[in-house]
Amino acid sequence: MGRTIIIEERVGDHISSLYGSYKCQIGLVIGQISPQQDYIIHLARTPEQSGINGIPDAESIPSTLEEIENNWINEHARQVSRMLTGGLDVIGVFAFGPSDMLTKSQAKLRQLLYSVTKAVYHKPASYFDDLSYSRILLQICSATKKITCRTIDTSDQRANLNPAEVKYQSFASKWLKVEASLSLCNKNFTIKRKLEKSSLQSQVMGSISSLLRSISNALCTVNGELINGDQLLVPGEKSGKSSRATSTQTFKIDIFTEELNDSPKKEETHAVASLSMSGNMCCRAYVHQKATVKEAVQALKYDAIRSFLSRCEVLCEDIMDSQEEATSEGTPSSTWTCPQRLFAPFGMGTITVCDYVFKDETVKESRERMIELLDVTPREEDFECKEEFPDVQTVKSLVEEMDSKGSEDEAEEDEQSQQGIGKRVIGAVVGMVVAVVAAGITFLWGEQAG
Numbered sequence: 001m002g003r004t005i006i007i008e009e010r011v012g013d014h015i016s017s018l019y020g021s022y023k024c025q026i027g028l029v030i031g032q033i034s035p036q037q038d039y040i041i042h043l044a045r046t047p048e049q050s051g052i053n054g055i056p057d058a059e060s061i062p063s064t065l066e067e068i069e070n071n072w073i074n075e076h077a078r079q080v081s082r083m084l085t086g087g088l089d090v091i092g093v094f095a096f097g098p099s100d101m102l103t104k105s106q107a108k109l110r111q112l113l114y115s116v117t118k119a120v121y122h123k124p125a126s127y128f129d130d131l132s133y134s135r136i137l138l139q140i141c142s143a144t145k146k147i148t149c150r151t152i153d154t155s156d157q158r159a160n161l162n163p164a165e166v167k168y169q170s171f172a173s174k175w176l177k178v179e180a181s182l183s184l185c186n187k188n189f190t191i192k193r194k195l196e197k198s199s200l201q202s203q204v205m206g207s208i209s210s211l212l213r214s215i216s217n218a219l220c221t222v223n224g225e226l227i228n229g230d231q232l233l234v235p236g237e238k239s240g241k242s243s244r245a246t247s248t249q250t251f252k253i254d255i256f257t258e259e260l261n262d263s264p265k266k267e268e269t270h271a272v273a274s275l276s277m278s279g280n281m282c283c284r285a286y287v288h289q290k291a292t293v294k295e296a297v298q299a300l301k302y303d304a305i306r307s308f309l310s311r312c313e314v315l316c317e318d319i320m321d322s323q324e325e326a327t328s329e330g331t332p333s334s335t336w337t338c339p340q341r342l343f344a345p346f347g348m349g350t351i352t353v354c355d356y357v358f359k360d361e362t363v364k365e366s367r368e369r370m371i372e373l374l375d376v377t378p379r380e381e382d383f384e385c386k387e388e389f390p391d392v393q394t395v396k397s398l399v400e401e402m403d404s405k406g407s408e409d410e411a412e413e414d415e416q417s418q419q420g421i422g423k424r425v426i427g428a429v430v431g432m433v434v435a436v437v438a439a440g441i442t443f444l445w446g447e448q449a450g
Helices: 009-016 070-082 099-104 106-125 200-216 266-270 293-325 363-374 392-416
Strands: 004-008 025-033 038-045 089-097 134-141 147-153 165-169 176-192 219-222 250-256 271-287 335-337 340-345 352-357 424-430 441-447
Touching: 004 009, 009 038, 009 165, 025 070, 025 134, 038 089, 038 134, 038 363, 070 089, 070 106, 070 293, 070 363, 089 099, 089 106, 099 106, 099 134, 106 134, 106 293, 176 200, 176 293, 200 271, 200 293, 219 293, 250 293, 271 293, 293 352, 340 363, 352 363
Parallel strands: 004 038, 004 165, 089 134, 176 250, 271 424
Antiparallel strands: 025 038, 025 089, 134 147, 176 271, 219 250, 335 441, 340 352, 424 441
């Protein structure tokens, strides 16, 4: 017998809504992979591809699964992955349609499992060595209503799809919540000269890789105690007590990262930019009720790294869009603020998903994105925003500090070499808030004369 797949009972209601409403449908399986069994908590239908003027029309709506573009589904998966908190991931693909259509689409669906995994897993997973690459293909026949579930190891290009046992349970309300506040205090990084002609996103990602690696290797405590990773997060159920007591249980995780060496090095003469970060960042994850400490800690670390990457990606995309739209001949704005992280109920238990919004965006816009991408309808009043944007004084202080550091570095370079590189200075502030959570990241960009 293959792996056991536990499907949240409410997903059954979601599947029932497909019958009679669609000829065919494809989408993402959202859930959690664990060593013992896998959990499906939600199915997110992939939005219809746009026709003329960005509005779906009869001609743009595919009549078969084969007509749906893989790149469209991969992009949907990439954007959905940004909205997930720790412990949740895009763990597969579901397909809905008549039996003959599903049969003809087997090669496409298998290929999608690999491409979707790469789209959402590639960057954050590179900082972990022991993540599972098992993925789920859920097929729903629109005529017979038969549901089949198979799994495949996407780390092996030659792997076969194996049958899995499916069970329905109401488990989401019993999941455990873990949170952490990740502190960054004046972390300084350099963008190497080899990345000088790379995109802004590649430069930023390349410079922070050491920080993300330190997060993945960090020592963690649970509620102030250092606990063996193999121990259950909620130890012992010998008394036979109901799991209701742990349904809303929250655990505080402290992440102790290795101190990065910020002292000047000779190789800094080959840098074309510097990056500075300071402040706190909120991390959140959810794990099944029988998770070990190791599983919970890893889910939280994964959330920290994925959230960090998502913020930087969203910011870089916004910067590039702004530069393309700019018509003035002057240099672009020297200050950009990363989006805030908003949390919203996922509709199951206390589990939340998230979105990233800029200062000029509203909760309404965030809700509309969740409706389109996640296929959920949270209420605006249920959105949770613990983060604040950096205040003017915080940004001003960082600008002065970076200007001072830049002047010192420039003078030092002039002494070492007459061939100075025009050094770009990028500063980042993760909002210095008194509260437990943090604000977005602010990038300060300026050119210095060589």
